[in-house]
Amino acid sequence: MHEAHQYERIGDGTVRCSLCAHRCTIADGKHGICGVRINRGGTLYAATFGKVVSEAVDPIEKKPLFHFLPGTLSYSLGSVGCNFRCQHCQNWEISQAGLEDLPLMTINPEEGVERALASRSASIAWTYNEPTIWHEYPLEMGKIARARGLQTVYVTNGYITEEALAELAPMLGAFRVDLKAFSDDFYRKVCRARLQPVLDAAVAAHEHRMHIETVTLVIPGLNDSMEEMEALIRWVVENLGPDTPMHFTRFHPDYHMRDREPTPFALLERIYRRARELGAHYPYLGNVPPGPYENTLCPSCGSLLIERSGFMSRTVGLSKDRCGSCGERIPGVFPA
Structure with missing residues (x-):
């Protein structure tokens, strides 16, 4: 090993x-x-270096990442294991599996990069289970990928130490982090973890100049109070910046949390509006029917820049990284 x-x-x-x-x-x-x-x-x-249980070519929007190479494909890899025990995990079949539970194929770092290039992906994403615990594998593959012109993505719970993140920083382009709640009690009871290390890692990723987008799954009765959502939004705006894309996604029952109803759409709409009122320039809603809450709008003039439906996107009013109507610079990493 x-x-x-x-x-x-x-x-x-x-x-x-x-x-x-x-x-x-x-x-x-x-x-x-x-x-x-x-x-x-x-x-x-x-033990899982080079050991892969899930391999796919996904739209980058599926991660979800909306300001990082929109409209492109991402070669995506996952393995087994996790450092959280989330009661609502949607990928529990692999995240809570052990080394002997599932068939694992071997893809060495060089081969992974070649597969990504052959798939015409613009990036490699380590996802599906927690990439932090796979550290050595994405680190080695990512160095090769960046040298070959590919971008790199972590879809993460953010429970990485600052020293480990610093080792990744030269190769990691995007840090798509879950902010599962803004309550340490939630993290301890639902995830068997703590909130503060996630916040610290997000700030460290920001300081390393990684592209950051946050995702919060809004679970009825657990993390859905407007007071908590407002505190989370304020923290992101103040610590990661108002240009940080924030995704608020609809819960559906899964794993050990099948006794709760899906998130009311009206609540998600209120959170979206409140995020804008509190200064977040790019809030989004996820796991909802196609509609305007997935679109990117210019925060200066309100023009439609990127139109989305599901995992498909269409650039409408964006000229490189600027609004085609007013010239406002739109933060992100956009295709050439």
């Missing part, structure tokens, strides 16, 4: 992992919370 990065030996064959905010202490023969970083004889190994 591939020796891990981001760990230290602390004696008696025990190691401490510094990859994610759990900072697991792992005895010989044991693994971390993620299930895929294993201590063998005092050396920590990345």
Whole structure:
């Protein structure tokens, strides 16, 4: 197996992992919370290096990323394991699976880049399960990808340490991060994690000049109060900037949370309007019927710039990175 990065030996064959905010202490023969970083004889190994369970070519809008190469394809890879235990996980079949639970194919980093190029994708995304715990694999593949002209994407829960993020920073273009709630109680009870490390990682990604978009799944009765949504919006505007695209998505029952109703569309509309009132320039709604809440509008003159329907997008009023009507610069990474 591939020796891990981001760990230290602390004696008696025990190691401490510094990859994610759990900072697991792992005895010989044991693994971390993620299930895929294993201590063998005092050396920590990345057991899923090159091991892939999901491979697809997706529209970048599916991540969702709306201001990062819109209208392009993203070669997407996922493996098994996660450092969260979200009760509502939509990919639980792989995120909560172990190494022996599913058939894993091997795709080495060089081969992954070649497959991405052959698919005519503009980027590689590590997604479906949590990419943080796959650290060494996307790190190596991403360096090759950037040298070959491809962009790179993490679709992440944000529970990465600042030192691990700094190691990724030279190769990572987009940090699409879940802000699952703005309550530490929610994170502890629903995800078995904490809120603050996610906020710290988002700020660190911003300081590393990665492209950031946030996603919040609005779950009835758990994180859907306007007070909490307003606090989350204010935090993003103040700490990541008003130009940060914010996606608020509709919940549907899944995994261990099948007893709740889908999010009322009227509530999502209120959150969208409130986000604009609080200074967020680019709020979006997801998991909703096609409509205007997926479109990109110029924050200066209101002109339609990018029209979307599902995972399809059409550039209407954007000239490179500027509004074709008023000349306002639109933040993001756009195709040449």
